[in-house]
Amino acid sequence: MGDVGRKVPERFDVIVVGAGPAGCAASYMLAKSGFKVLLLERGRGPGSKELYGGRIYAQPLRDVWPDLDKKAPIHRWVTKERFSFTWGSRVVTLEYRVGRSVSFTTYLPEMAKWMADRATEAGALLVDEVVVDDIVVRDGRVVGVRSGTDFLRADVVIDAEGVNRILLEKLGLAERLDPGKVAIGAKEVLRVGEGAINDRLGLSKKEGLAWLVAGDVTEGVPGGGFIYTMKDTISVGIVLHVGRAVEAAEKGFLRTSIHGMVEKLRLHNYFKQIWGDADVVEYGGHLTIEGGLGLVPKKLYMDGFLVVGDAAGLLLNTGYTIRGVDFAVTSGKLAAETVVEAFNVGGPTEENLSVYESKLKSSFVWRELVKHRGISEIMSDPYYFTVLPALLTSLLKKLFEADYEEPTIMDAVFEAASEEDISIAKLLLKLASVVGRV
Amino acid sequence: MSTLEKPFKIEDLLQRNIWDVDEEPHIEIPLDDQEGLKKKALALLCPAGCYTLIGDRLIFSYEGCVECGLCRIITPSDKIRWTYPRSGKGVTYRYT
């Protein structure tokens, strides 16, 4: 009767929890190697719960999908990088014209769906609308997952649950997220139109712009604003260091809500000329890792178990670049390679899966995280988010807003510093420590 | 003046998303005893504005929740029950 298909499987070789970039990369690689893979996703369709800044670094993704440039839903290749300091109505902007574009913009929901489609084409089975409640451990071995009253068995479970590590916490492999090590982001997507974006930002077809903003847009809280151009929309958002933001809010220093800050950025006189009165077509928020190695779990593997992507704490925010999706994809790929090799040498035992950690540690992901590990201290220090933008804008004000006589640069520096009540000695010490750390 | 030239209220922003809100809340936070809650932080930092301060009393509604997890990590774990919506409910993003 009817088109009754395959019998319901009672077990899988691998169950991957979460159809984001890390989970999809792992599923794709494993399915391609002939493993029976189940990819579980809590949203309605893959990608439906995805939210990020707006930009992906391409090369690590090409290592998994060599046809990325031709087939993936790439909106624009980033050819212009901008960085702005804001203070009141004054803005200092630095623009860099990229020689060779290494990153592209896209909607992550769209991109994740593309990745999930690659995985299912390779033979992985995707089941959405399902929340996993527990990773099931028996005698020290991970044996499957539980959702509600349902248990499903697998030889290996790959945890790609994302930044909210509910499953890892239950397993005892991670503490509850430390507010000092995460940031909260909120963003809007504005429908501007492809032609208007190109005209107003001096971009040609398929060229994109990435723009980070620091200064009073975050009202003294460490963090910043971001602007990315998509095909015919622009993403505008704010990221705040959670620990510092909570402190500022509780002490009464912070008065504006995060969505209020996003709206202020949208309506900022300097920035709004880019999008005019474009309509907001979507709004959302997401937690993100602040960077460094601070959120890597106690263990990245167990007998029958691996952790990848945001859940593994793999994200780098240097203040001028943010890398999450490419790290996630790389970790998914390394996890898949580890599983394939483990089955060749006797199975997914703890020892065989420990190779994942060494693979990760010898990859560019880990080298980047180690290299920039000092950055998280800077990124959580309010000093750099108030004093620097204040001084810089004040300095340029002295230089450019003179009616008759311009000061010399040195005079301008000292005048600006005394006006903003900034100690030059402290500033130099702080800057020296930045150089020391990075 | 177009409505787009004034700041939107959070409800107006959230209304732009696709929702299939569950009839049962996926987050529960007891509001009879508000001791130990980071009330101002919840009210200002929840991106969806699910927390509102009225005087010094916090009120909560789960309907516009974007499932970010912020309230989970800044609230003592015995004061909040936080889960993801089941059956694919909650927010659905397209352009983020």
Added chain:
Amino acid sequence: MAGYRVVVGIKWVPNTQAVRFDPKTGTLIRQGVPAIINPQDLHAIEMALRLRDAYGGEVIVITMAPPPAVQGLEHAIGMGADRAILVTDRSFAGADTLATSYVLARAINKVEREIGRVDLAVFGQETIDSSTAHIGAQVASWLGWPYIYYVKQASLSNGSLRVVRQLEDVIEEYEAKLPAVISVLAKALRPRHVSLLNKLRARTERPIITWTNKDLGLDTRCVGLKGSPTIVAKVTYLPEVPRLKKVHKAENPREAARWLLKNLLSDEKTRDLIARALWGEGSA
């Protein structure tokens, strides 16, 4: 088969929560708006599943919709329905409730011919996109089965159905001979969630059959736009209720209530509005 065979009719509707006005043009934006199972139909599925869990048998979910509705049928199987039927055909497009109920009734006849006796057909109270509440009654008419609506609870015994029906001011109990058709009261139950194993079954076993008009063989004059006598003659929007836009920051609930009452009664315009709302035009 021991137990009862229950058919649930569901509608795949635009997610009206996601439909909004363009602030510039004032028109509805439907682009990119996904569809969902009509929320009240989840209660119908839940009632059918409870009957099956209590008495045995099977639940078959049926919808007349374009092919993407398979996603909704998978959701229904994810909740625990045993199988699902997608009734789809280009000639069914543009149907009003009469043409829709005709197709559904004939599909139920086909279930009886090819799968076996149907004991009960269950529908939601009404849909969020048209709110007619016609379908249950019309399907019952086509089939010649008894129909009870606003059903809050149902039980089965010895070939008959007992239901509790809740109206605004009374609760009634009915008994009817099977087969019968019921519509479930809005928000009567707590629809269960999709489960991992059921959803896995939806994706692997694929217990979803597709029937087109080749399978049903219905006269094309009776289906789709051609079979739909309903004409929407005119749409009038209700006048907006004028608001005074007063905001009061109260010290406590008692003070708030007192302020509200005082303002409602002291302001002449408001008093008129209340009077008109309560007793109709001209009563002020």
